[in-house]
Amino acid sequence: MDMDRALRISAAGMAAQSARLRVVAENLANRDSTGETPGADPYRRRTVSFANRLDRATGxxxxxxxxxxxxQGEFPKRFDPSHPAADAQGYVKTPNVDSLIEVMDMREAQRSYSANLxxxxxxxxMLTRTIESLR
Structure with a gap:
């Protein structure tokens, strides 16, 4: 039934956007997570890649x-010689997370999730109205 297919497609879209929101939340939560030892790498921003998949059951x-x-890319550096992760020159590598980009990703995921919903x-x-008309 085509309506069953529409439900499955929408549910898959909602699941994909939920995963995207989870990654955005993780990125925002770790935007201040630096390394623990001098010169250590901090948290690296995570990204989500989507792909289409053929659902063989429904075609x-x-x-x-x-x-x-x-x-990928370089980590921004901040001068803070008292930080435990500061290198010999006093710089601390900070995460490559940009809050503005994360908020834009979050809003895009929210809109896509809402559209699928x-x-x-x-x-x-439509299914409910069809069932009611058959009674």
């Missing part, structure tokens, strides 16, 4: 999390 394309990776609710309503 539909759904979204899923392809992988959760790490953002709206499709799910509309489909459920």
């Amino acid at each position: 539909t394309q759904t979204v899923n999390v392809a992988r959760i990776g790490q953002a 709206s499709v799910l609710e509309a489909t459920r309503g």
Whole structure:
């Protein structure tokens, strides 16, 4: 049934965006997590990659999390010679997490989740009306 497919597709979209929100939350929670020893690397920002997947049972394309990776690039440095993770010059590597980017990712995930939820609710309503009309 096509409505069953719509429900599965929407549910897959919601699950993928939930994973994205979890990663955003982790990034924001660790944006101040530095290394513990001099010169040690701090927390590295995590990223989510999506891919479409064929659901063989229904013959539909759904979204899923392809992988959760790490953002590459240099770590910003902050001068703090009293910090336990400061190098010989007094600089501490800080995480490559930008709060502005994380908030933008969070809002995009929230909008996508809401859109999928709206499709799910509309489909459920159509199914309910169909069942009620058959009584």
